[in-house]
Amino acid sequence: MANRTPIPTNNSALIAMIADEDTVTGFLMAGVGNVDLRRKTNYLIVDSKTTVKAIEDAFKEFTTREDIAVVLISQYVANMIRFLVDGYNKPVPAILEIPSKDHPYDPAQDSVLSRVKHLFSTESVASGRR
Amino acid sequence: MGLWLEPNSNGRTYCSSLSCNFRNLPQVQLRSRIVDTPISNRRTEMTMERQQREEEKKPQTSENDKDEKVVQFLDSLNDYLTLMDSLSSALRQGWLELASARHSMGSWRINSAILDHKFHSASTTLQLSSPDDSNYNMKQPHFTLRKWESCDDEDFQSKEVKLDEDEVQKNSDDVQVQKERSKTLLVFGALVSPKLRDAQLSFETALETLVDIANRRSVMLSAYDHVREEILGTKQ
Numbered sequence: 556m557a558n559r560t561p562i563p564t565n566n567s568a569l570i571a572m573i574a575d576e577d578t579v580t581g582f583l584m585a586g587v588g589n590v591d592l593r594r595k596t597n598y599l600i601v602d603s604k605t606t607v608k609a610i611e612d613a614f615k616e617f618t619t620r621e622d623i624a625v626v627l628i629s630q631y632v633a634n635m636i637r638f639l640v641d642g643y644n645k646p647v648p649a650i651l652e653i654p655s656k657d658h659p660y661d662p663a664q665d666s667v668l669s670r671v672k673h674l675f676s677t678e679s680v681a682s683g684r685r
Numbered sequence: 686m687g688l689w690l691e692p693n694s695n696g697r698t699y700c701s702s703l704s705c706n707f708r709n710l711p712q713v714q715l716r717s718r719i720v721d722t723p724i725s726n727r728r729t730e731m732t733m734e735r736q737q738r739e740e741e742k743k744p745q746t747s748e749n750d751k752d753e754k755v756v757q758f759l760d761s762l763n764d765y766l767t768l769m770d771s772l773s774s775a776l777r778q779g780w781l782e783l784a785s786a787r788h789s790m791g792s793w794r795i796n797s798a799i800l801d802h803k804f805h806s807a808s809t810t811l812q813l814s815s816p817d818d819s820n821y822n823m824k825q826p827h828f829t830l831r832k833w834e835s836c837d838d839e840d841f842q843s844k845e846v847k848l849d850e851d852e853v854q855k856n857s858d859d860v861q862v863q864k865e866r867s868k869t870l871l872v873f874g875a876l877v878s879p880k881l882r883d884a885q886l887s888f889e890t891a892l893e894t895l896v897d898i899a900n901r902r903s904v905m906l907s908a909y910d911h912v913r914e915e916i917l918g919t920k921q
Contacts, residue, residue: 563813564815565812565813566812567831567834568812569807570895576796576797577780577783578780579797580795580796580800581776581885581887582892584869584885584888585869585885586808586832586865586869587892588801588805594802594804596802624811624813624826625828625895646826647826653772656780670909671758671762
């Protein structure tokens with residue numbers, strides 16, 4: 556079981572982002588941007604020209620790097636690679652689906668809530684919050 | 686209302702009835718209820734009664750544990766959804782302020798093309814720890830946000846100060862944080878719109894909310910695993 560693997564501690568882990576330009580710019584202003592010596596960044600800006608393959612590669616890279624503790628991904632981007640996001644079950648890095656400007660957060664599509672919805676009916680998680 | 690077995694100093698057990706039905710019994714009948722039993726037998730009976738009572742309590746205790754786990758899961762789920770609403774509000778405010786800054790400064794000054802691609806470390810990072818909860822077998826990650834921490838080691842060492850210098854240290858920390866904030870905005874030019882600074886603060890708030898969400902997520906998944914184990918265990 557994935558949760559039984561030991562969780563490595565880290566005093567300065569990074570926050571990775573896969574989101575639209577405004578969201579990434581905003582969080583970069585908050586100081587989370589990191590560029591290493593090989594000019595690899597901890598973020599991917601998704602626009603109309605970004606391919607699904609590029610998003611998949613970025614997701615796989617961020618979830619395998621040991622220096623990343625949290626991956627923020629816009630929910631509409633996560634929907635493009637839903638099979639990858641739902642198939643991910645490690646505790647670290649934590650995958651957090653965030654809203655974007657044009658796509659508000661939908662609890663029914665959240666992969667974490669989808670995992671726990673088996674204890675409830677599919678309607679009760681989303682309906683009561685609106 | 687019923688019969689109680691009570692020992693007396695002679696090691697004899699007797700029945701003292703609390704029921705009104707026995708009040709009218711003649712004395713002879715009441716005396717016939719006094720039973721002479723050896724002390725060891727009486728103690729064995731009391732031990733067996735105590736064991737029976739403890740066995741009856743065990744299913745209740747395990748039921749309470751199950752309920753506690755379910756309540757913890759539901760609480761963490763509720764917190765997760767509430768924090769998501771807060772995150773949405775903080776992000777909406779940040780996007781609005783960013784749009785206002787772009788409107789006043791010009792879209793050519795605020796876009797992804799001018800982002801810094803030179804080597805630099807993140808000023809805001811996470812501390813990842815794994816608190817060992819003795820009640821559970823599984824460890825869950827815990828995230829702590831570390832905002833605007835300089836790469837300079839002297840800043841970390843200087844935080845261990847005497848009580849008298851706390852206020853001075855706090856002021857210097859605030860100044861350091863302001864310097865880091867301004868340094869980050871230098872990418873957009875020396876003079877930036879106040880709305881851009883407001884957007885920076887909104888996204889910092891969103892970041893703090895995200896760390897709380899990450900912690901709630903790990904608690905929720907851990908509680909879910911425990912509840913699922915209980916359900917599977919019950920079915921077997």
